Amino acid sequence: MLIVRAARTSDIDDLVRLAGEAGTGFTSLAVPADVLAERLEKSEAAFRAPDPGQTEDTYQLMLEDTETGRIVGCSAIKAMVGVSKPYWDFKIITLAQHSSEADRRFDMDAMLLVNDFAGSSEVGTLFVSEAGRGTGAGRLVAQSRYLMIAADRSRFGDRVLAELRGVVKEDGSSPFFDAVSRPFFRMDFDDADRLSAATDNQFILDLGPQHLIYLDLLPQEVRDVIGKPHEQGEGAYNLLLWEGFHYDRYVDIFDGGPLVSTWTENVRTLRESREVTVKAASGPGNAEGILSTDRFPDFRTCQVSAIGDGDVLGVSNDIMQALDLREGDKARFWRRKR
Known part of the structure; x- marks a missing residue:
């Protein structure tokens, strides 16, 4: 993992x-x-x-x-x-160059x-x-x-x-x-x-x-x-x-x-992520994405296949252990859209 x-x-x-x-x-x-x-x-x-x-x-x-x-x-x-x-x-900015006498009009790019x-x-x-x-x-x-x-x-x-x-x-x-x-x-x-x-x-x-x-x-x-x-x-x-x-x-x-x-x-x-409550669960997941501890100082994330699509998310014991999460802890989840 x-x-x-x-x-x-x-x-x-x-x-x-x-x-x-x-x-x-x-x-x-x-x-x-x-x-x-x-x-x-x-x-x-x-x-x-x-x-x-x-x-x-x-x-x-x-x-x-x-x-x-x-x-x-x-x-x-x-x-x-x-x-x-x-x-x-x-x-990089664009400067407009123009001269009526020379009948010239063009743009020049320059760096500042x-x-x-x-x-x-x-x-x-x-x-x-x-x-x-x-x-x-x-x-x-x-x-x-x-x-x-x-x-x-x-x-x-x-x-x-x-x-x-x-x-x-x-x-x-x-x-x-x-x-x-x-x-x-x-x-x-x-x-x-x-x-x-x-x-x-x-x-x-x-x-x-x-x-x-x-x-x-x-x-x-x-x-x-x-x-x-x-x-x-x-x-x-x-x-x-x-x-x-x-x-x-x-x-x-x-x-x-x-x-x-x-x-x-x-x-x-950031915009698509949401706060969730995690619980231990087993079986095939229906929500693929990234789960984070949503906290300082022990910030951690990993890819997950979770169960649930609401405010409560079920993840495996391995994930809970890897992220140092306990049953009922708050976390943050970004779901990958198919």
């Missing part, structure tokens, strides 16, 4: 291993082991904090195979971005460095190892984040965003970075990626472009990858669109990957 649960400090070895498997361009995991360890410590404290309201904490989630105890994936939610640490992106998402929550760090793929694990991890937001809306912003990895070649180079960002930052892609993940991003304000960057001045191969997700992220991108996120021409400043966003209340999994 696969469960998604709140991360613990003891998960550090597994998180370091997953970071190594994720490879180049996975910004949120492109940090040293001590930074990942600190992240787990802060996440564990954030989960235990009683009703803190919205903070800048990051809640780390781990995907665990309960039969082997092996961690096969991870994800996270940053409760608030862009406040003490600016959340820089390029916004912005911090438009201050106060929003960010879902990210979604990664599933080879051992966990092909089982619906990626979808479970992704949707679990929205069930966690539903468990305590006061901890999260009115908008939620996701930034996807952009196109990176097999040799680890980024066409977008080489043409757009490298001239400003004068460092390799990996160095910029790590610095962005591990610092307050003041270096972006210090060194980043202060003026518009016209897309028509870029090589065609670079324009072709702007706003495009990495091939390994296409599934995640499509799932975000299914959840109600949309691309509004914001892109990552290093690899040109797309940023998508939506109002938190419009996220499909």
Whole structure:
């Protein structure tokens, strides 16, 4: 059985291993082991904090195979971005060009460095190892984040965003970075990626472009990858669109990957989920979906085949044990529609 649960400090070895498997361009995991360890410590404290309201904490989630105890994936939610640490992106805007004398009228696209998402929550760090793929694990991890937001809306912003990895070649180079960002930052892609993940991003304000960057001045191969997700992220991108996120021409400043966003209340999994009371039951289920504990600090979810379609939901003893639920406990259920 696969469960998604709140991360613990003891998960550090597994998180370091997953970071190594994720490879180049996975910004949120492109940090040293001590930074990942600190992240787990802060996440564990954030989960235990009683009703803190919205903070800048990051809640780390781990995907665990309960039969082997092996961690096969991870994800996270940053409760608030862009406040003490600016959340820089390029916004693509369209400029109208017109001259009566030259008899010319056309539009030109340009990129501008912005911090438009201050106060929003960010879902990210979604990664599933080879051992966990092909089982619906990626979808479970992704949707679990929205069930966690539903468990305590006061901890999260009115908008939620996701930034996807952009196109990176097999040799680890980024066409977008080489043409757009490298001239400003004068460092390799990996160095910029790590610095962005591990610092307050003041270096972006210090060194980043202060003026518009016209897309028509870029090589065609670079324009072709702007706003495009990495091939390994296409599934995640499509799932975000299914959840109600949309691309509004914001892109990552290093690899040109797309940023998508939506109002938190419009996220499909959150909107369609409901509170239920659980009881132990056996037999074939008639309701497939995801069940969460709907509580902090011991947040957990797993896929279930439940019995019932009202306010009371019957689940197996194995599910009750895996989620640490008792007869009569409140939980949250998202039902998969056929």
